[in-house]
Amino acid sequence: MSIIAILVIFPVYWMIMSSFRTHEEIFRYSKLGWHLFFPVHWTINNYRDIFMDASKPFGRYMANTLFVAVIVTAAGLLVNSLAAFAFAKLRFPFKKILLVIFLSSLVIPYEVIMIPQYLLISEMHWMNSYKALIVPQIVWVFGIFMLIQFFADIPRDILDAARMDGAAWTRIYYKIVLPTAVPALITLGLMTFLNQWDSFLWPLVIINEEKKQVIQVAISSFQSLRNISWGKVLAATTISSVPILGVFLLLQKYYVQGITMSGVKG
Incomplete structure (x- = not known):
């Protein structure tokens, strides 16, 4: 090892x-x-050059990426956990059929849905905006599936007792389910943040304005120049790795615990 x-x-x-x-x-x-x-x-000239280049504001790229990643992570945790709670604990017609149809989207490559998604964003006049980067990424089927595995282990008797005491489902979700799901939520949040921080293809397609671009596309632009400055590429890559490594080292015990308790291996 x-x-x-x-x-x-x-x-x-x-x-x-x-x-x-x-x-x-x-x-x-x-x-x-x-x-x-x-x-x-x-x-340290490589680091100075990437931050002093006015034509490619690297600090702005990092701020854009952090903004998008934080919003998508926060909104995704709320939406995906609510959906997972509904599928795991609520009773409603055609639940199993809807869940199968919903999870079947996991086998569809992202490149297949990217063009329809692009056309939809264009029709909504969201091109070249933060909304186009954030809204389509909030719902994550894998995240919902992972939380369903975790919520399924919560005893139904506890929820029924809360219902008999007059608690609404929203209060049960907030007071009972969420506190017990902290490791799984941290795991999902970390995975979502990592995916958004490393996002490349969708921002490359949807964003044309330089000041709204994200960090991975910016790093790629250093490599597309005729004279590639590998020092700047490596410096930019090093800086972009620091937030991810810091967040992971800080939350790694919750990440391992969440993966283990949710029943998702690997």
């Missing part, structure tokens, strides 16, 4: 160290030696 961990961590380490190298030095040392692990000439 230690060897596997080293193999996984080394590319990340090399990315961070190479972000402090000059452009000429990044690919100069390919043989095993200390030059491969540490820069010969340390520099």
Whole structure:
């Protein structure tokens, strides 16, 4: 496991160290030696360049991505948990059939629905707006499925007792279900935030205005230039990795606990 961990961590380490190298030095040392692990000439010019470039406001890209990711995560936790609670504990006509139809969308590749989704956004005149980045991403079928597995383990007798005491379903959801589902909600929130932070294809298609673009598309734009500045690419990638690594390290015990308790393995 230690060897596997080293193999996984080394590319990340090399990315961070190479972000402090000059452009000429990044690919100069390919043989095993200390030059491969540490820069010969340390520099912070790569980081300064990506933040000082007025034509590509990297700080604005990060703010846009953080804004979209936080809104989608918060709204997604509310909507997806309500849907999962309804499917797991409420009784209504055709529930099983609706659940099967709903979950069947998991097997449909995103590229298949992207064009109809694009046309729908265009008809709603949401092109090149934050609404186009946020609204289509709120409902996540996998997230609903994961929460259904967790909510199914909550004893029905507790909910029936609350109903007999006069509690409405909304109060049961807020007072009983949500407090017991904290690990699962944190897990879903972390996965949702990660997906939105790494989102590339949909923002690339739907956003044309430079100031509204997100970070992954911005990093890709550094690579599309005729003269690729690998130092800037590695510096931007390093900065974009910091929030995800920080959030995961902070919430990793809840993530593992939520995956285990929800019954979703792997």
